[in-house]
Amino acid sequence: MRLLSIVALAVLATAPPARAAVNVMTATEDLADLTRQVGGDRAKVESIARGYQDPHFVEAKPSFILKLAKADLLVVVGRELEIGWLPSLIQQSRNAKVQVGADGYLDASLTAKILEIPTGQLTRAMGDVHPLGNPHYWLDPGNGRRIAKAIADKLSQMAPADAAYFASRYADFDKRLAEAEKRWDATMAPYKGLKVVTYHRSWPNFVDRFGLDVIGYVEPRPGIPPSPGHTIDLIGEMKRQNVKILIVEPYFDLKTPQSIGRETGAKVVVLPPSVGGEKEITDYISLFDYDLNLLVAAIKETGAK
Amino acid sequence: MRRCFRSVSAFVLASSGLVAVPPLAVGADEVVQASPPPSAAADDLSQLKRDLETLRQDYADRVAAIESRIAALEGHATEAAAPAPTAAPSAAAGSKVFNPDMAAIGNFVGAAGKSPGGGEPSLNMQEAELSFQAVVDPYARADFFVTLGPEEVALEEGYITFPTLPGGFLTKVGKMRDAFGKVNGQHPHTLPFVDRPLVSKNLTGGEDGLADAGISVARLIPNPWLFLEATGQAYQGSSAIFTAPTRGDLAYVGHLRAYQDLGESTNIDLGGSIAYGHNGVTDDTTTRLLGVDATLRWKPLRRSIYTHFLARGEVTWSRAGQADGAQNAVGGYGYLEYQFGRRWTSGLRYDNSQRAEAPWLRDTGGSFILTFKPSEFSLVRAQYRRTSFADTDSPANELLFQFLFAIGAHGAHPF
Numbered sequence: 001m002r003l004l005s006i007v008a009l010a011v012l013a014t015a016p017p018a019r020a021a022v023n024v025m026t027a028t029e030d031l032a033d034l035t036r037q038v039g040g041d042r043a044k045v046e047s048i049a050r051g052y053q054d055p056h057f058v059e060a061k062p063s064f065i066l067k068l069a070k071a072d073l074l075v076v077v078g079r080e081l082e083i084g085w086l087p088s089l090i091q092q093s094r095n096a097k098v099q100v101g102a103d104g105y106l107d108a109s110l111t112a113k114i115l116e117i118p119t120g121q122l123t124r125a126m127g128d129v130h131p132l133g134n135p136h137y138w139l140d141p142g143n144g145r146r147i148a149k150a151i152a153d154k155l156s157q158m159a160p161a162d163a164a165y166f167a168s169r170y171a172d173f174d175k176r177l178a179e180a181e182k183r184w185d186a187t188m189a190p191y192k193g194l195k196v197v198t199y200h201r202s203w204p205n206f207v208d209r210f211g212l213d214v215i216g217y218v219e220p221r222p223g224i225p226p227s228p229g230h231t232i233d234l235i236g237e238m239k240r241q242n243v244k245i246l247i248v249e250p251y252f253d254l255k256t257p258q259s260i261g262r263e264t265g266a267k268v269v270v271l272p273p274s275v276g277g278e279k280e281i282t283d284y285i286s287l288f289d290y291d292l293n294l295l296v297a298a299i300k301e302t303g304a305k
Numbered sequence: 306m307r308r309c310f311r312s313v314s315a316f317v318l319a320s321s322g323l324v325a326v327p328p329l330a331v332g333a334d335e336v337v338q339a340s341p342p343p344s345a346a347a348d349d350l351s352q353l354k355r356d357l358e359t360l361r362q363d364y365a366d367r368v369a370a371i372e373s374r375i376a377a378l379e380g381h382a383t384e385a386a387a388p389a390p391t392a393a394p395s396a397a398a399g400s401k402v403f404n405p406d407m408a409a410i411g412n413f414v415g416a417a418g419k420s421p422g423g424g425e426p427s428l429n430m431q432e433a434e435l436s437f438q439a440v441v442d443p444y445a446r447a448d449f450f451v452t453l454g455p456e457e458v459a460l461e462e463g464y465i466t467f468p469t470l471p472g473g474f475l476t477k478v479g480k481m482r483d484a485f486g487k488v489n490g491q492h493p494h495t496l497p498f499v500d501r502p503l504v505s506k507n508l509t510g511g512e513d514g515l516a517d518a519g520i521s522v523a524r525l526i527p528n529p530w531l532f533l534e535a536t537g538q539a540y541q542g543s544s545a546i547f548t549a550p551t552r553g554d555l556a557y558v559g560h561l562r563a564y565q566d567l568g569e570s571t572n573i574d575l576g577g578s579i580a581y582g583h584n585g586v587t588d589d590t591t592t593r594l595l596g597v598d599a600t601l602r603w604k605p606l607r608r609s610i611y612t613h614f615l616a617r618g619e620v621t622w623s624r625a626g627q628a629d630g631a632q633n634a635v636g637g638y639g640y641l642e643y644q645f646g647r648r649w650t651s652g653l654r655y656d657n658s659q660r661a662e663a664p665w666l667r668d669t670g671g672s673f674i675l676t677f678k679p680s681e682f683s684l685v686r687a688q689y690r691r692t693s694f695a696d697t698d699s700p701a702n703e704l705l706f707q708f709l710f711a712i713g714a715h716g717a718h719p720f
Contacts, residue, residue, distance in 0.1 A: 050569065053606040060720045061572060062532040062564040069473070069525065084681075084718040091446070094525065096469035100440075124682060124712075224680060225647045251607055253647070 022158055025071040025098070027082050028055055029276040030138045031108055031147065033283045035075060037173040038152040042162045048089075051276025054251040056128075056223070060085040068093035071104065073158060075151060078109035081135035104158070109135070111150045112143040115204045127221025139273060140205035141181050144284050148173055180285045184210070187292050191299055196245040197238060197266070199252045202273050210292070215241055218248070218257055226256040238264045244302035245295070247271050250278075267298045405439035405447075408713030410494050418703035421694065425500070425705065430455060434494065438714070441465060450492065461492065461516065475523040483515035483544075484523075484536045484560040485578045486596045486619050490514070495719050497642055497676070499688045499705040503656040503668050504636035508623045509594060510545035515558060515580060517544045532564040540582070546592055548585025556582025574600040590626030592661075615642040625661045634659035650676040656692070666695035681718075683710040 021044045026032040032047035039045060046067060049058045055077065068074065068089055076082055090099060097104035114133035122131055137143050152170040156163035192211040199218040207214050216237055220230035237243075238260070246266045248257045254268065261268045271291045272278050281287045412432045416425040437449040446468065450461040464479025482490045488502060489509050505511055519540035526533040538558040542549025547556040563575045578596040583589075597620055604613035620637035636658025644650040652674035660666045670692035678684045686707040693700040 050606050054610055057610050057718065059604065059609070060717070061566065062534070062562075062574075063566050063572075066525070066532055080715070083715050085720075088717045091466065091468045092475065094468060094470075094473040094475050099469060101443075124680075128681060251610065253608075253611060 022072050022155055023070055024073045024075065024155075025068055026075040027058075027077050027086060028138075028274055030144075030274050030284060030287070031075045031077065031151075033275045034108075034144060034148045035151050035155075037284065038148050038166055038169045039155055040165065040169050042159065042165060043155060047276075048086075049274075051272060051274035051281065052250050052278075054249070055081055055274070056084065058082070058085045060088050062092075064089050065092045068098060069095050071095060071098050073104045073106060073154065074098035075106045075108055075154075077135050077138070078107040079114065079132045079135035079137070080130050106150065106154050108147045108150060109133075109137060111146045112137045113140065113146070113205070115208060116201070125221075127219070128223030130222075134201060134204050136202040136273060137205045139203060140209040141177055141184070141288060142209065143205060145174060145177055148177075177285065180288065184288055184292055187296055191296070194245065194299065195241050195243045196247055197234065197243055197260075198247040199249055199257060202249055203247060203271075206273075206291075215243060218246070218252075218260065231256060231260060235260055235263045238266060245269060245298055247295075249273055265302070267302045269294055269298045271295065403439070405437040405449075406714035407438075408436045408711055408716060410434045410436070410709065410711045412494050413708040414499055415706045416703055418701070419699075420692075420701040420703050421697040421699065424701065424703060432493065434461065434492065436714075436716075444469070461513075464521075473524050477521040478519075480518045481516065481521060482513075483517070483540070483558045483580070484521065484538055485509060485515055485558050485580050485594065486560075486576065486621065487598045487600065487617065488619065494709050494711075497640070497650075497652055498654060498672060498674050499686055499707045500672075500690070502619075502638035502640075502654065502658075503670055503692070504619065504621050504638055504658040507658040507660045507668065508621050508634060508636050509580075509596075513545055515540070515544045515546055515556070517541055517547070517556065519555075530565075532562075534562045536560040536562070542582050546580070546584065546594070547582035549583050550585065550588045554583045556580070570605045571601070571603045574598075574602070584625060586626060587628055590628070590631075592626060593624045594621060596621040611644070611647050613642075613644045616640070617642075621658075623661045627662060632662055632664050634661050634664040648678045650678070652676070660695070668695055669693045681715075682712070683708075685709075 021042050022039065024032075024035050024039065024043050024045045026035055026045065026047045028049045029047040029051040032045045035043055035045045048064050048067075049055050071093075074090070076086060087100075090105075095104075096102060099105060109132075114137055116130075117133035118126075118129060118131060122129060138147060148170055152166045155166045159166075188210045193213055194211075195213045195215050196207070197216045197218065198214055201217060201219075201222050203214065206212075216234050218226050218231070218234065220227050238246075243264065244266045246257050246261055246268045248254060248268055248270050250270050250272050254270070257268045260266065271294060272281055272287070275281055275284060275287050277287070278290060281290050410433070411430070412434070413429070414425055414431045415428045417427065431454065433453045435449075435451045435453070437451075438447070440446045444467060445465050447463075447465045449463045451463075452459050452461045460480055462479070462481045464477045464481045467474075467476045470476055482492070484490055486509070488496065488505055493501075493512065501512060505514070509515065517540035519538055521536060521538040523534055523536040526535055536559065538560075540547070540556040540558065542554055542556040544556070549555065558578070558580045560576060560578045564572065566572045576596075576598040578594070578598070580592075580594040582591060584592040598618065600615065600617040602613065602615050616639075618637065618639045620635065623632075623634045623636075625632050625634070636656075638654055638656045638658075640652060640654045642650060642652040652672075654672040654674065656668070656670040656672070658668055660668070670690060672688050672690045674686065674688045676684055676686045684707075686709070688705040688707075690703045690705060691700055692703070
């Protein structure tokens with residue numbers, strides 16, 4: 001026992017006092033902020049995608065190769081969200097640390113609650129479906145917590161000397177998120193079961209968490225632009241069910257949503273699904289603050305029930 | 306996972322029931338045994354009743370405690386413990402999960418109008434490309450592209466890539482398309498036009514380019530200003546341009562690429578290429594190619610799926626050794642592309658190229674291209690092409706059209 005404590009002391013004494021920050025690249029700004037929340041000043045974080053761009057269609061620019069080449073850790077959304085652009089960047093990074101399956105590759109979806117995992121026969125007649133489930137899962141604060149935990153664990157594994165620091169940062173984030181969740185639940189409590197329409201299937205985790213009911217999509221199929229026939233059907237359905245809220249991601253064209261809005265009296269609400277989607281959305285918690293405020297204002301304005 | 310927790314809780318309930326039942330049975334036995342003696346005093350009986358009551362209460366409490374613990378466990382399960390990732394239900398069992406990503410791409414090309422220089426067939430299934438791509442082991446990945454054309458089946462590319470060799474040398478070994486310029490390395494289905502530019506046909510090997518068996522090494526050149534990548538390739542010397550007379554006469558391709566963001570929407574991509582090898586005219590004749598390419602891209606991130614603009618130019622110089630001396634030829638193309646709708650892209654191309662072995666013949670042409678993409682996996686394209694061939698009197702006016710369709714694995718988006 002005494003020997004053990006001597007060894008422990010010796011280890012502590014020889015540990016270098018100043019440590020280099022872990023260099024983290026993330027696929028999206030949401031993951032970047034969650035990494036900052038738990039990584040603090042011991043993690044240098046940058047995102048490839050911007051919060052206001054469609055995360056399915058990020059360009060594989062060579063400038064990202066340079067950044068990935070220097071990364072210790074790459075955090076990805078997974079569920080094939082980045083399938084069109086990330087694999088070639090990873091390969092060309094020539095960085096063994098961040099190759100798929102390496103220690104520096106973290107798929108944030110692995111510990112998250114994933115919805116819409118397709119069952120049965122799957123074909124592209126259904127549009128650009130994600131065979132491994134809906135990748136927009138970060139829009140549930142419960143998943144934000146799980147992602148933050150996974151990142152904190154990964155950072156601790158990569159920089160064991162800072163494990164206590166990451167754990168305390170996570171505990172602090174967990175506490176702030178729990179407080180915010182109480183606030184959000186109170187805000188949304190009066191609108192349980194409210195029917196909405198969204199442009200793309202970006203919101204299943206969000207509506208699941210806050211008790212909204214999506215009755216239709218502007219896209220006839222995921223990734224397929226609106227068609228006149230589908231739009232007419234959707235307008236009819238929205239009128240029948242008295243839907244007054246139409247949620248659109250900021251990177252989609254507003255022409256069709258606005259004409260649907262005019263026909264049905266629904267309010268078109270541009271909701272950023274990611275951190276950085278608007279200037280005010282500087283972190284994960286303010287993302288929900290911003291979106292829920294906008295949503296509630298729209299609900300009050302239209303008198304939607 | 307939730308189902309799993311249910312079955313666990315069912316098990317806990319069943320086992321707690323098993324534990325709880327025997328003592329109760331014992332209690333009942335005691336009652337049975339206690340009742341017969343007539344001499345039993347009234348207070349004995351009431352004592353027994355009280356014992357039984359406390360026993361009953363005790364067990365009721367215990368069951369309640371167990372139940373609340375189960376409820377807490379289940380609640381906890383849905384709240385904090387993340388549902389474990391559910392494997393895709395369709396995922397094939399066992400070793401089949403290691404099957405490579407497979408895709409088939411059909412490329413159907415039609416042509417109409419007069420072309421004195423020959424030109425494409427009226428209706429042609431130009432190629433079906435099959436691709437097989439997977440990780441080999443922790444050190445490498447492999448890519449195979451097999452093309453099935455109207456007349457031939459060929460290995461378009463088949464190579465192993467070592468992405469993480471020490472020193473940052475991205476190394477490929479196998480048969481592959483060359484790194485000369487921009488258009489030469491592209492598969493026909495990733496080109497933004499139906500045909501290849503005249504300069505490709507006249508100077509750099511046409512459809513197959515310099516595709517050959519060889520070794521390619523590419524390394525980033527660290528510098529504080531921009532993305533700089535140097536690629537060096539050594540080939541067997543068996544392609545449309547190069548023919549090696551002996552084993553020692555390899556063909557070489559070198560490429561230097563510089564890339565710089567000019568903001569989040571705009572970027573510039575510059576390249577310089579060289580190629581050298583024996584051309585097979587005589588044992589000593591060689592061909593040298595020198596090329597420059599420049600691309601300017603604009604794509605606003607907020608509207609990236611609706612619009613983009615691209616301007617590209619490539620110029621190639623060729624010095625082809627002939628029996629009676631070398632011939633110098635030059636050619637190039639300029640291309641403008643504008644996406645004006647989520648599914649619509651238009652393009653303009655200007656072609657001008659001498660012929661490698663007969664530089665006194667200069668072909669020129671112009672094309673207007675319109676592309677409609679119903680989805681990421683198919684496209685329909687029309688191209689009006691007017692070509693003035695140096696050896697014919699009247700220009701060729703042609704309409705080309707193309708159907709491209711892909712099934713299988715989701716490929717990388719072009720950049």
